Amino acid sequence: MSSPFDIEEMFPDDGDHPVRLPRRQAGNSPQGLAVTLLADYTLRDLAWLPSAAIVALLAEARVSPTGARAAISRLVRRGVLEGSRQGRQTFYRLSRSAAADLASGGRWILTATAAPKPWDGCWTLIAFSLPQERGTQRRALRGQLRWLGFAPLYDGLWISPHDLSPPDQARLGQVTGTVTVFRGRQAGLDTVTNRDPLGAWDIAAIAGHYETFLRRWRPLLPRVRSGQVSGAEAVRARTEVMDTFRRFPTLDPRLPVELLPPGWLREPAREVFVAVYDGLADAAEQHVRAVVARFGGSPHTGIRAHLTTDVLAGTVVPAAVPSVSPTRVGDTASDHRP
Numbered sequence: 001m002s003s004p005f006d007i008e009e010m011f012p013d014d015g016d017h018p019v020r021l022p023r024r025q026a027g028n029s030p031q032g033l034a035v036t037l038l039a040d041y042t043l044r045d046l047a048w049l050p051s052a053a054i055v056a057l058l059a060e061a062r063v064s065p066t067g068a069r070a071a072i073s074r075l076v077r078r079g080v081l082e083g084s085r086q087g088r089q090t091f092y093r094l095s096r097s098a099a100a101d102l103a104s105g106g107r108w109i110l111t112a113t114a115a116p117k118p119w120d121g122c123w124t125l126i127a128f129s130l131p132q133e134r135g136t137q138r139r140a141l142r143g144q145l146r147w148l149g150f151a152p153l154y155d156g157l158w159i160s161p162h163d164l165s166p167p168d169q170a171r172l173g174q175v176t177g178t179v180t181v182f183r184g185r186q187a188g189l190d191t192v193t194n195r196d197p198l199g200a201w202d203i204a205a206i207a208g209h210y211e212t213f214l215r216r217w218r219p220l221l222p223r224v225r226s227g228q229v230s231g232a233e234a235v236r237a238r239t240e241v242m243d244t245f246r247r248f249p250t251l252d253p254r255l256p257v258e259l260l261p262p263g264w265l266r267e268p269a270r271e272v273f274v275a276v277y278d279g280l281a282d283a284a285e286q287h288v289r290a291v292v293a294r295f296g297g298s299p300h301t302g303i304r305a306h307l308t309t310d311v312l313a314g315t316v317v318p319a320a321v322p323s324v325s326p327t328r329v330g331d332t333a334s335d336h337r338p
Contacts, residue, residue: 030063030071035080036243037061037235038094039102040305041288046099047302048084048091053295057288060232061239089296105246106311112149112249113270119161119256123197125182126150126158126172141179144172149253151200159200161256198259206252210265213248217241217272224279234283237276238305245273274308281305 037057042049051072058068072092075081080098084091094102126145130138148168150158163183164172172179186197220237223229229237252266285305292303 030058030067031074032243033061033063033239034058034068034071034075035094035098035102036246037239038081038092039099039106040238040242041285041303042093043099043102043106044304044306044310045302046093046096048093049292050295051083051090051092053292054092056291056295057235061236103314107314109246109249110308110312112254113245113252113266113273115267116254116256119258122161122163122183122185124150124160124163125153125184126160127180127182128156128158129178144174146250148172149249151253153195153197153200159197160253161197161259162254198255201252201255203260207261207265209248209251210269213244213269214265214272216244217276221272221275221279224276227283229280230283231287234280235287238280238284241273241276245269245277278307278309281307 034054037054038049041047054072055065055068058071059065063071072081076083076092079095081092082095128141130141145158148160148164148171149162150160153159164181220229248266248269257264282305285303288305289303
């Protein structure tokens with residue numbers, strides 16, 4: 001199994017979609033943090049934030065001003081952010097297409113880490129064939145399969161314990177390539193060459209990621225519950241816990257508990273995530289509003305911290321939101337210097 005943080009995209013690219021969300025990386029990348037930050041507080045209303053406020057908030061997450069400006073520029077080029085100018089100020093917001101992907105992605109993160117339904121003992125196998133020279137299509141297909149919870153059992157043969165839903169089938173159908181799908185039970189062979197399908201996932205490595213997550217965030221819970229985490233610390237913790245936790249559905253795509261070691265840490269990790277993310281929502285929202293106001297933005301226009309229950313219920317992206325001004329901006333660093 002390759003490193004879980006080498007997955008092609010946060011959300012898959014079907015090849016024709018105009019939005020290219022940031023690549024996963026080991027640790028928290030500036031682009032990933034910026035996307036998480038804007039999604040956490042502006043997704044519902046596609047609120048505009050002053051560029052200087054975004055840079056300041058990322059600085060509180062230990063991203064340098066240069067790194068923050070570069071991240072904004074790259075996100076504009078990817079179609080994730082769009083900009084507008086009002087006088088001498090530049091504002092940015094999530095594009096509607098990126099917001100729609102992030103809304104569905106947020107719901108997927110929480111749904112995929114919830115307690116799975118009883119497993120029927122069947123596996124879904126996807127065999128595909130693409131020439132080596134079609135590397136872009138191969139990466140797109142592998143990205144889609146990762147997104148759908150599959151892992152490579154052998155080269156060109158990916159496996160999942162779950163059936164493909166109609167939306168999943170439609171998403172997979174958007175990828176160019178020859179694909180065949182099967183579903184059935186494993187026929188056990190009493191030989192040393194028989195490979196357990198669960199071997200497509202590195203179970204020990206996944207368990208280690210859960211343990212690392214819990215070691216990092218459990219000690220913060222008493223302070224969260226007593227209201228001792230506020231201001232920049234609340235925003236930074238909330239952004240980082242989401243940016244880290246969102247990786248787990250691809251690492252551990254609702255693998256059947258019947259096949260996993262006793263004491264599997266999926267549910268404890270989810271409980272800690274919800275406690276931190278929801279518990280810091282009010283304090284973090286207040287701080288984001290204060291930073292936006294400090295840099296000339298309206299702190300009461302569309303800045304709202306949603307809870308995990310809101311994400312599960314589905315965030316409705318507005319059909320149209322007026323621009324701050326008719327002047328659009330490009331993606332150069334000079335467009336968003338504080």
